[in-house]
Amino acid sequence: MSSQSEKPPGDNLPIKQDNIEATSCQTMDGTTHLNNPGPSGSRRRSNPYCFPENVLCQDVTYNGVAVTQFTAAMDSIAQLKIIRSLLMRSDDVIIAAFPKCGTHWVSEMLNMLLSGTTDYVTRPKEFEMLELIEDATALDQLDSPRVLNSHLYIAHLPEQLVEKKVKLVHLIRHPKDCAVSLYHHWKQRASEKFTFDNFIKGYITEGYTDRSHQLDYLRQMAQFEDANPDHPIMHIHYEDLKRDPVSMLEALSQFVGIQTSRKFCEEVTSACSFDKMKQADKTRELPQHLNKVFSKGLKIYRKGVVGDWKNMFTVAQSEMFDQFLARQEEKGLPNNFRWQ
Numbered sequence: 608m609s610s611q612s613e614k615p616p617g618d619n620l621p622i623k624q625d626n627i628e629a630t631s632c633q634t635m636d637g638t639t640h641l642n643n644p645g646p647s648g649s650r651r652r653s654n655p656y657c658f659p660e661n662v663l664c665q666d667v668t669y670n671g672v673a674v675t676q677f678t679a680a681m682d683s684i685a686q687l688k689i690i691r692s693l694l695m696r697s698d699d700v701i702i703a704a705f706p707k708c709g710t711h712w713v714s715e716m717l718n719m720l721l722s723g724t725t726d727y728v729t730r731p732k733e734f735e736m737l738e739l740i741e742d743a744t745a746l747d748q749l750d751s752p753r754v755l756n757s758h759l760y761i762a763h764l765p766e767q768l769v770e771k772k773v774k775l776v777h778l779i780r781h782p783k784d785c786a787v788s789l790y791h792h793w794k795q796r797a798s799e800k801f802t803f804d805n806f807i808k809g810y811i812t813e814g815y816t817d818r819s820h821q822l823d824y825l826r827q828m829a830q831f832e833d834a835n836p837d838h839p840i841m842h843i844h845y846e847d848l849k850r851d852p853v854s855m856l857e858a859l860s861q862f863v864g865i866q867t868s869r870k871f872c873e874e875v876t877s878a879c880s881f882d883k884m885k886q887a888d889k890t891r892e893l894p895q896h897l898n899k900v901f902s903k904g905l906k907i908y909r910k911g912v913v914g915d916w917k918n919m920f921t922v923a924q925s926e927m928f929d930q931f932l933a934r935q936e937e938k939g940l941p942n943n944f945r946w947q
């Protein structure tokens with residue numbers, strides 16, 4: 608596991624210039640607001656639903672896709688240029704997912720499978736989250752195979768991942784549970800006015816937040832898959848992991864090309880139970896540059912269950928969300944979500 612056979616030489620020089628372009632974001636009444644300059648000289652939309660400022664849609668796309676702001680400490684465009692030009696190794700694995708689909712969980716389990724131990728990774732997952740890296744050369748120091756992760760749209764991931772056929776572990780979670788988890792995540796840095804009702808209304812409005820919404824992410828992933836049918840992608844549903852983690856870990860081991868026993872998969876499953884991971888996380892410290900950004904703390908381990916949306920959505924909100932999902936399906940997105 609520790610060979611650095613494909614450790615890239617030299618530093619991460621840009622491969623080519625991607626396209627950066629300014630766009631405008633439409634507001635609820637259809638007008639265009641160009642106030643509130645954002646990072647990189649961009650401009651943000653108005654914010655009637657009281658979302659945290661740094662998750663609002665910016666008026667900038669990069670490589671044809673809306674830019675996310677990451678953290679207040681970083682210049683998004685500069686960061687994206689670094690990420691796009693990162694040198695990949697063909698045995699890298701990238702966990703790619705819309706936020707709150709279980710990235711921390713799968714990352715921990717995959718690291719255990721690859722190391723053949725049930726030792727917890729001592730670094731926080733944010734260290735290997737591409738959009739949050741402070742120093743790209745730190746990734747060069749990691750042993751192969753590297754387990755990287757990202758919530759970025761696929762168009763913003765390292766350009767070399769296609770030619771190197773970097774394995775993608777794509778996580779999917781039921782949109783209502785995912786939305787509830789995301790609301791609580793953003794609520795950690797929002798005002799009292801950021802109610803769940805406000806969240807739902809803004810979240811299902813195209814282009815309101817910088818990521819738009821989970822369905823947009825899934826659509827882009829599906830398009831990538833269509834365009835790259837030979838690319839190794841494994842789709843994992845959070846609900847399947849909850850239901851039968853051992854079988855999922857066996858399949859994951861096969862996907863990343865390692866032999867493992869069912870017994871070891873059971874041990875990994877046990878070591879990565881919600882309670883144990885929550886406990887293990889207490890000893891990890893965020894990199895210093897993120898400490899400032901998440902000054903109120905970063906709580907990832909909230910409930911870890913399937914179906915929590917039933918405790919959050921009112922009937923009216925649920926119907927509104929169902930209509931949103933139906934609209935997405937009409938646009939051609941296959942609905943293969945797990946409901947249980």
Ligand code: A3P
Pocket residue numbers: 704705706707708709710711712784787788789791879880881882884907908909910911912915
């Ligand atoms: P909830 O907010 O619903 O509890 P991500 O890592 O992509 O940010 O996803 C976070 C979600 O995964 C949170 O969901 C978190 O509780 C859940 N999660 C993290 N570790 C887990 C585990 N070991 N088992 C089940 N769910 C887990």
